[in-house]
Amino acid sequence: MAGWGWGWARAVRGLLLDVSGVLYDSGADGGAPIAGSAEAVRRIKASGLKLQLCTNETQATRADFVRKLRAMGFDVSVAEVTAPAPAACRLLQERGLRPHLLVHHDLVPEFAEIDKTNPNCVVLGDAAEHFTYANLNEAFRLLIGMEKPVLISLGKGRYYKETDGLKLDVGAYMKALEYACDIEAEVVGKPAKSFFESALAELGVPAEQAVMIGDDIVSDVGGAQQCGMRALQVRTGKYRKVGTVSLIF
DSSP states (O other), rough: TTOOOGGGGGGGOEEEEOTTTTTTETTTTEEOTTTHHHHHHHHHHHHTTTEEEEEOOOSHHHHHHHHHHHTTTTTOGGGGOOOOOHHHHHHHHHTOOOOESSSOOOGGGGGTTSSSSSEEEEEEEEOOOOOOHHHHHHHHHHTTOOOOOOEEEEEEOSSSEEEEEEOOOOOHHHHHHHHHHHHOOOSSSOOHHHHHHHHHHHHHTTTTGGGEEEEEEIIIIIIHHHHTTTEEESSSOOOOOSSSSSEOO
């Protein structure tokens, strides 16, 4: 790391924080905060830096997600969370799409105002135990039967860490449907550039004055870099040591 300067840090006005693997590890029991993370959020806010949580969380509505975080001691509000489901709803409404939802049951309320009759697209989220053969095959049959199949994926992560170990993420199932239907999914969530741009707009800070902090080298670090941001990879969550450097600029 010799020769790496930190002068750029003085220009930083805001932070985008990943949540799972950075602030807490999820789990069937509700998950557990990572040591020191709640205090870190308090110190960031006290410093005057702007803060926005930039998450691919799709197992709960934003309101329920924030309630869980607050119960763990995090001082956050719904307005401070950028998540894929609201972005997907805006896209569906703008394009007149009617989705078949293959998402976690707890996320379904986010799509309450969306017309889901006679689906002309499939929306895929982290359905966890609902990723059964029957459910995946139903999504496949709908897509393969469309003249112009539209698959919208709420993220493309490979895996994530829960309290009992690593779990397959939505990207693995997205790739299966892409391969079976010979299509390319539209990603709404990290690492999509448009998603980071939305997070920056909600943060109110330009890319060159913001830093993304996450545990995923592709979705967090790579996605931020393509928006012109700097990024830091933490050594918690899904981080796996494959080298010696975890600061990526």
